[in-house]
Amino acid sequence: MDDYAIEMLNITKEFPGIKANDNITLQVKKGEIHALLGENGAGKSTLMSILFGLYQPDEGEIRINGKAVKINDPNDANKYRIGMVHQHFKLVHNFTVLENIILGIEETGFGGKLVKGNARKKVMELSEKYKLNVDPDALIENITVGMQQRVEILKMLFRDNDILIFDEPTAVLTPQEIDELMIIMKNLKAEGKSIIFITHKLNEIKAVADRCTILRKGKYVDTVNVADVSKEQLSEKMVGHKVQLVVDKTPAQPKDVILKVEHLTYHPKNANKALVNDVSFEARAGEIVCIAGIDGNGQTELVYNLSGLAQPTSGKIYLNDIDITHKSIRERIDDGMKHIPEDRHKHGLVLDYNLSMNINLKNYYKPEYHKNGFLDFEKMDQYADKLIEEYDVRSGEGRKSIVRGMSGGNQQKAIVAREVEANGDLLIAVQPTRGLDVGAISFIHKQIVKQRDEGKAVLLVSLELDEVMALSDRILVMYEGEIVGDLDPKTTDIKELGLYMAGSKRGAQYAK
Amino acid sequence: MLSKLFAKDGTKSVIASLISIFFGLVVGFIIILIFAPSEAFEGFGILLSGGFYRGTESFSQMIYLSIPIMMTGLCVAFAYKTGEFNIGVPGQYLIGSFVAMYISIRWTFIPDSLVWIVAVLCAGLAGALWALIPGFLKAFKNVNVVISGIMCNYICLLLVIQGIKSTIYNSTGAESMTIPESRSLPRTPLDSLLSTGDSNLRFVVAFLIAVGLCILAWIIMNKTQFGYELKAVGFNKDAAKYAGMNEKKTLILALATAGFFAGVGGALPYLCGSGKTLQITEVLPDEGFNGIPIALLGFSNPIGCIFAALFMGYINVGGNYLQSLNIAVEVIQIITGVIIYFASFTLFIKHVFAKHEANKRKKEEGKV
Numbered sequence: 001m002d003d004y005a006i007e008m009l010n011i012t013k014e015f016p017g018i019k020a021n022d023n024i025t026l027q028v029k030k031g032e033i034h035a036l037l038g039e040n041g042a043g044k045s046t047l048m049s050i051l052f053g054l055y056q057p058d059e060g061e062i063r064i065n066g067k068a069v070k071i072n073d074p075n076d077a078n079k080y081r082i083g084m085v086h087q088h089f090k091l092v093h094n095f096t097v098l099e100n101i102i103l104g105i106e107e108t109g110f111g112g113k114l115v116k117g118n119a120r121k122k123v124m125e126l127s128e129k130y131k132l133n134v135d136p137d138a139l140i141e142n143i144t145v146g147m148q149q150r151v152e153i154l155k156m157l158f159r160d161n162d163i164l165i166f167d168e169p170t171a172v173l174t175p176q177e178i179d180e181l182m183i184i185m186k187n188l189k190a191e192g193k194s195i196i197f198i199t200h201k202l203n204e205i206k207a208v209a210d211r212c213t214i215l216r217k218g219k220y221v222d223t224v225n226v227a228d229v230s231k232e233q234l235s236e237k238m239v240g241h242k243v244q245l246v247v248d249k250t251p252a253q254p255k256d257v258i259l260k261v262e263h264l265t266y267h268p269k270n271a272n273k274a275l276v277n278d279v280s281f282e283a284r285a286g287e288i289v290c291i292a293g294i295d296g297n298g299q300t301e302l303v304y305n306l307s308g309l310a311q312p313t314s315g316k317i318y319l320n321d322i323d324i325t326h327k328s329i330r331e332r333i334d335d336g337m338k339h340i341p342e343d344r345h346k347h348g349l350v351l352d353y354n355l356s357m358n359i360n361l362k363n364y365y366k367p368e369y370h371k372n373g374f375l376d377f378e379k380m381d382q383y384a385d386k387l388i389e390e391y392d393v394r395s396g397e398g399r400k401s402i403v404r405g406m407s408g409g410n411q412q413k414a415i416v417a418r419e420v421e422a423n424g425d426l427l428i429a430v431q432p433t434r435g436l437d438v439g440a441i442s443f444i445h446k447q448i449v450k451q452r453d454e455g456k457a458v459l460l461v462s463l464e465l466d467e468v469m470a471l472s473d474r475i476l477v478m479y480e481g482e483i484v485g486d487l488d489p490k491t492t493d494i495k496e497l498g499l500y501m502a503g504s505k506r507g508a509q510y511a512k
Numbered sequence: 513m514l515s516k517l518f519a520k521d522g523t524k525s526v527i528a529s530l531i532s533i534f535f536g537l538v539v540g541f542i543i544i545l546i547f548a549p550s551e552a553f554e555g556f557g558i559l560l561s562g563g564f565y566r567g568t569e570s571f572s573q574m575i576y577l578s579i580p581i582m583m584t585g586l587c588v589a590f591a592y593k594t595g596e597f598n599i600g601v602p603g604q605y606l607i608g609s610f611v612a613m614y615i616s617i618r619w620t621f622i623p624d625s626l627v628w629i630v631a632v633l634c635a636g637l638a639g640a641l642w643a644l645i646p647g648f649l650k651a652f653k654n655v656n657v658v659i660s661g662i663m664c665n666y667i668c669l670l671l672v673i674q675g676i677k678s679t680i681y682n683s684t685g686a687e688s689m690t691i692p693e694s695r696s697l698p699r700t701p702l703d704s705l706l707s708t709g710d711s712n713l714r715f716v717v718a719f720l721i722a723v724g725l726c727i728l729a730w731i732i733m734n735k736t737q738f739g740y741e742l743k744a745v746g747f748n749k750d751a752a753k754y755a756g757m758n759e760k761k762t763l764i765l766a767l768a769t770a771g772f773f774a775g776v777g778g779a780l781p782y783l784c785g786s787g788k789t790l791q792i793t794e795v796l797p798d799e800g801f802n803g804i805p806i807a808l809l810g811f812s813n814p815i816g817c818i819f820a821a822l823f824m825g826y827i828n829v830g831g832n833y834l835q836s837l838n839i840a841v842e843v844i845q846i847i848t849g850v851i852i853y854f855a856s857f858t859l860f861i862k863h864v865f866a867k868h869e870a871n872k873r874k875k876e877e878g879k880v
Contacts, residue, residue: 330756347754352747361755
């Protein structure tokens, strides 16, 4: 029998409406780096939250070193020597490195006075041993993100954790920092620590992991020896052979360029690298251009730049040959930009307004909807009723329903109705079908194709590969803020797309 | 039919307000019981009959007291609809008072019969301008309105003291001069009808202005583009921005409008011919802070503010009469304070309602 440090057997966890983990088994050997691979929403985070005591599983058993245990909260996890580096670090910014490391388990002397001498010695020893090179007296706010991550690692080591969880540790790092992290992880392994490495980047798995467990849509797919499989096989297991969505559409007939983006770069002050990096592309009337990629590779920021929610650092955006780079959001709307936002609750809707007011969210200021600043509610309601009817938006009290109380699908339909019916040559749709049922998905897909056939340019951002394959006329793949491929959906397949998305492949014209 | 009425949000708000008032009165009664057990019932009776205790005199007093707090309440309520807690209301109120007094007393080139219009308008503008400071700081530097508002209050207080000393100082009384009766608000027949004896209060016009502004605010909020934007920003700033609204401009304008109401509120009581003066003390006016419970009790609804302010005036008048029972003024202030304090439980009680309903719904769903 193998010697397992952690066994999570047949774990099931259900949230209202969704089975986040469905009979998942994860077995991590002592002294190995075990990768946990899966797309967003595959159930990785839930599984780790269960291991860390943040959630209780509905079914299943957790064993540590062969003994069945119950982990009720993170303190229990700490007791079993499980430590975690979260994706977003849990550090106090105006404390020093040392103060952060001992936070919560400080040694105190007479009258509650903080004693740091022993802790400092231990931290320095650990830092030396694993070649982490941290300065214990530096303030967190003054050190790089890579260093902050090392502080998190030191926190785990200081607590003598043997099982270390890294939750997407490379997402925030530069390539050099990633290389250094890989070396640190190997050092940790050499010292006998067991590591769970959550990621969806295949290169990194190939570089450090011994074994890999793959999850897909909350289900267990396989556990493999990394050395025995190719990246292609891993990618296929991660993405799966999905059922092809059927969308009726004729070949695209692209015409004039509607949207043109030139060397767009977005590097906010608080990020340590450009989130959108020198992106150039065009979208023509009568085609659906799809931006594919794994979540967090700059798609959100790209759309923020296009829609005006954020100002790009450099580069130009043209809509119908007009430079809109520095125009306000309202001017962009008037110039013909329609936008189905990624987050329907944050941006798309004023949840406490009723349906009519939400449908008119981008109309109310137009001359036909007001008289001398007084809103023409009758006209607004008429328009709302028309759209509610045409788009079959269902709710308790029709246009008077408060949107907060409506179902997600109907909320999304209201947004789609508002944006599709607005005047404009460009429709930007970001994850327009997220979280919706099959019926609503196919309805929204039809609307998007209809927009294309009416001669609009459609820019679709989606994380769902089957949606990308079914709808797009051209696919641009984004990875780490850059466009790495321009593919034709007719000549590519999901497997190849997966390689581009995981950064394992780049198009010829995008070679570094 | 009745259940439908109870399901309405507005009805729930009214009920929540009434429950808060009820609890406030119960605690107020207990306090009287502690401090003056022998006179508790009589005292509580006086408190409850407040605004009618001495007929028209009490009634006009109630109206008079309700005017400034109606305006400050409206100010807080209006700003709250854009999601901001305008605690700078005492400063905006005070600067309004000063400007109104200065104009009424010093701008003698304006005829007596018209000067009140100029005074009220300029007081409102002064309040609006003063509210612009926290507005700009919030919009462009993301400074919390509560913090900048409190600072502006104290800056304003000292400025006004200096202003009084150098322009309209009455050196014999360490206070400002009074506005001459001839330059106050016009006296209406109703004023004469409601006042008794030598009272020369001219509160009818002031009350009409206050109520008129509440109605105007309601119209702005619910019928205009500006109101639509203002509430959208208050409910969801991100969505407002996404929809192309200028959320910074909206925020600044909303705060300025709120400041206008407070400024007018500052002008009106001094123009009522009551001989009220501004004191040279480093204390912010109570009417300013009292706007906060009014807004809460009135559920941030301009029309609600009218009734909340009248209620507060009623309790205050009753409180004043308690002095005839040898109950110390401080105790009376505690009692009215407690009632006001409980008024702010309105939100909490509404929350309890919502929870209760959700539980009921859950249970019903569970059965199915």
